[in-house]
Amino acid sequence: MVAAAVTGCSSGTLTVSGELPATTAAPATSTGATPTAPPTVQLPTATAFSTPSSTPTGPPLPTGVDLRTSLPTAAMLPAGWTIKGTGNPVDTGTTINEYRADPPQITEPCTQMRISGTVFSQGYRVSGATSEVYDGDHMVQVYLAAYRPGDAAKLLGDLRAYAERCKTFTAKNTDGAPVPMTVTAQPVPGLGNEAVDLKQVPTGPYRTSEIVMTRIGDRVLFLSGDNILGRLPNFMQLAVPLVKSIT
Incomplete structure (x- = not known):
C-alpha cells in the first residue's frame, strides 16, 4: 500500500491585500458627541489543509x-505428464512488489536473450x-505472474x-564461434485473452528454446522449455487445460 501524500499547503502568516483605508485624527467635537469609530480591516481566511482519500480502488492484487x-x-x-516430487514450487510470498520496473528486454542486447x-x-x-x-522426460517450467491493471497486456507487447x-x-x-539465431x-x-508462442532457433547442433506466453486478464502464464533431450515439449497440450483452470 502507498501512503497518501498530503497535497496543498498554506502559509500560517496572514496577509492583507489592497491598501488600508487612510486614517486621520478625529476632529474635536462638542461635549457629549459620539467619537468616530476606527476603520475595520477584513483579513483573508486561511486555506484549510486537504488530504486525498487513501481508499484503494478495485480488487486487491x-x-x-x-x-x-x-x-x-x-x-x-x-495423460503422460507428471510432477516429480513436489514440483519445486516457489512463490514471492505474501507481499506485493511496489517497484514498477521496466522489462529488461526493452534495451538488452539480443545476445542476452534467455x-x-x-x-x-x-x-x-x-x-x-x-x-x-514433465512431458515424459522433458521438463517444462510453469510460471504464473500478476500485474497491475493494463500492465500484463503492455508486457506482452514489449516482448513481441x-x-x-x-x-x-x-x-x-x-x-567463441559464431552461431546464427532465428x-x-x-x-x-x-x-486466454491473447497468447504468443516464441521460439529461439540456432543454426547447427544447438539447443532450441521455446516459451508460450498467455495473458489471462492481468495475469500471464509462461510455459518454457527446450529440446535438449531430443524434442520440444508439447506446450499446447498443457496450456489449454491450465489456462482454463486459471480463468
Missing part, C-alpha cells in the same frame, strides 16, 4: 501465495509463482517487440 494455488496439480495434468518465464515475466510484475512439470527486434542475430558458442513469435488464437 494477488500475492505469490495466492498465485501458487493456480499452479498445476497431478490431478489436472494431461527463454524463461522467470526472466520474461520481470517487467511490471507485482508477484509470481513457479513450479516444474523484443522478438521482432531480435528475429535474426549472431550469438557465440562456448568456443527468433519467431506466433500468435496462438483462442488461448
Whole structure:
C-alpha cells in the first residue's frame, strides 16, 4: 500500500491585500458627541489543509501465495505428464512488489536473450509463482505472474517487440564461434485473452528454446522449455487445460 501524500499547503502568516483605508485624527467635537469609530480591516481566511482519500480502488492484487494455488496439480495434468516430487514450487510470498520496473528486454542486447518465464515475466510484475512439470522426460517450467491493471497486456507487447527486434542475430558458442539465431513469435488464437508462442532457433547442433506466453486478464502464464533431450515439449497440450483452470 502507498501512503497518501498530503497535497496543498498554506502559509500560517496572514496577509492583507489592497491598501488600508487612510486614517486621520478625529476632529474635536462638542461635549457629549459620539467619537468616530476606527476603520475595520477584513483579513483573508486561511486555506484549510486537504488530504486525498487513501481508499484503494478495485480488487486487491494477488500475492505469490495466492498465485501458487493456480499452479498445476497431478490431478489436472494431461495423460503422460507428471510432477516429480513436489514440483519445486516457489512463490514471492505474501507481499506485493511496489517497484514498477521496466522489462529488461526493452534495451538488452539480443545476445542476452534467455527463454524463461522467470526472466520474461520481470517487467511490471507485482508477484509470481513457479513450479516444474514433465512431458515424459522433458521438463517444462510453469510460471504464473500478476500485474497491475493494463500492465500484463503492455508486457506482452514489449516482448513481441523484443522478438521482432531480435528475429535474426549472431550469438557465440562456448568456443567463441559464431552461431546464427532465428527468433519467431506466433500468435496462438483462442488461448486466454491473447497468447504468443516464441521460439529461439540456432543454426547447427544447438539447443532450441521455446516459451508460450498467455495473458489471462492481468495475469500471464509462461510455459518454457527446450529440446535438449531430443524434442520440444508439447506446450499446447498443457496450456489449454491450465489456462482454463486459471480463468
